[in-house]
Amino acid sequence: MNNQIYLIALLLSAVWMIEILKASNFEKAFKQNKxxxxxxxxxxxALVGAHLIASFIERVFELFQLN
Known part of the structure; x- marks a missing residue:
């Protein structure tokens, strides 16, 4: 179950972070046509940030998991 939570959180947060990065005008830091x-x-x-967010979400789910 934890792997599924991590994977879903990783994919969603990666897409979310890519959209944020696209809107942030980082293109100005690079040369033109690169x-x-x-x-x-x-x-x-986005993958580094998504990994951090997914790990956090996974740990939060582990805290509230009933055994």
Whole structure:
């Protein structure tokens, strides 16, 4: 069950973070016409942030799990 919670939270938070990064104008920090660098930056940052959020959500669910 914990793996399912982690995976769902990871996917949802990664999509959410990519949308936030797209709206944040980080493109100005990169050279023009370097699309693959910008997209790879978004993916790496989104996955790191999504992992942190998913781990937090998983631990919260573990706290309230009845055994």
């Amino acid at each position: 699309v693959w660098q910008i997209k790879s930056f978004y993916v790496v940052i």
